[in-house]
Amino acid sequence: MAAIIESLPIPPVKDLASSESSIRRSALKTIVSHLDERPATSPLTPTQSLQLWRGLYVAVYMHDSKNAVSVQNLIAEIASLSRVVAAKDDDISKSDSQDGVWLDTWTTAFWETICREWASIDQWRMNKILLLVRFFLRETFGLLFAAVSTDKSEARSKSHSTVARQVQVLETWPLSPQDRKIPDGLRLHVLDVWSDELVGRFTAAREGQDSSKEGGEGSLEASLTDAATLIMSPVEKISKEALSKGVKIRAKESLKSFQEAL
Template identity: 35%
Template sequence: MADDAQSSPFIKHLASSDKRTRDSALASLRAFLSSRSEISELDLLKLWKGLFYCLWMQDKPAQQQALSRSLASLPSSLKAPVVLPFLRAFWATIAREWTNIEALRLDKYLYLIRQYVNASFRFLAANSWGNEEGIKQHGEIMAEFPLSAQDTKIPNGLRFHVLDVWVDELEKVEGEWRVEKRGVLEQLCAPVETLAKEGRLKVVRNAAKETLGDERLRAWRGLVAEGGKEDADMEDDEEEEWGGIED
């Protein structure tokens, strides 16, 4: 499937400058994916490599954003068993290709990532956040890739961007968290909490703490102000281990 999918016209046509061609290609891709109840990890990775470079080839900002939104709409059309593997392949691809993204192309991928953070939350929010196993698996994906606490191969630039948009995109999906849903919220926060405590670099830990300290998130979690008390890690200037050159 993957070799055919990667070289098929609907993948290539997603990078077209013609809106009609792009729309037709997206419809074909959506139909292709929505008909599958299972897609192998390797096939999804090959598919996402093709999609990654579709965006790479798109030059005009308006068309870049339109393509990113189109790509972010794909999870909503997938059969449930395929969604999380599809998201995992997305994050694996972004983490792998991040260092190859040129500065002039970075903005469009930052926008795509924001759209996928939002799309992920929307998938999990279906049925009133009732998919407990899905929420757990999504947390594992986030902890493995963009919010990994220990993997030095994950670019810090990717970590920082996901942390930066995390609360904003969650608010767009669920702006008011009732007390009975706080357990779900705590599950969603778990990878950020782990990163804040176990991140290899202080700058990464602090970025995660800043996300957790967002007033909106603290209000949703029912947390009270701590009177300006600094986390012990914030006082510690010593790095446990050198984490490589910053992105």
């Protein structure tokens, strides 16, 4: 078993708050390079992940809202860092029994950051943050279906635990039924986009299958469907246990949309 070594320091994030776009871009490039090059055996700590997400959030917040294409490109780049993080877990899993060391910490820090900052988002910047949430969910669902879609039996057995852990993160943070530190506005937005993004990633994963791998009880088709059903479980739970009637209604609408799409 490979030992996890002491965590390395992260680059400074203060320049992500600069009023100069060139300085913010340079700082972002440094962070992306750091994540690419950081050894898988030196995972980010929860504190480091929070620091990075605070900086990345500010970079989105500071970006010129008038340039829609530029905003979308920035948000897509930041959301795609989840793939870099997930790849580190893949590297660890080849020689270590620990699973989800990187991705679980990364996704938890994202949702904690959004929940903390939500009340301070002004009307001119809210659309950017809503898009960031949507793209982040899209990346998360895509990664989970990618894990399930592998044709390697050992990896597929681990994929269920990967999905289950991420479902726990989502159930603890954006879709916690009763935790008052989760803003209802965030819950409602997540429920608005959840079904569309889940069905979109599910469809893409299913269409990407090799037809020779289909069929039988253990088929990828069945694995993908099981994963999609598991990912919907936080929505089902919040539809019954949410404190807000509006959240319950929105969750039931999301469940209905999902069921109709499948």
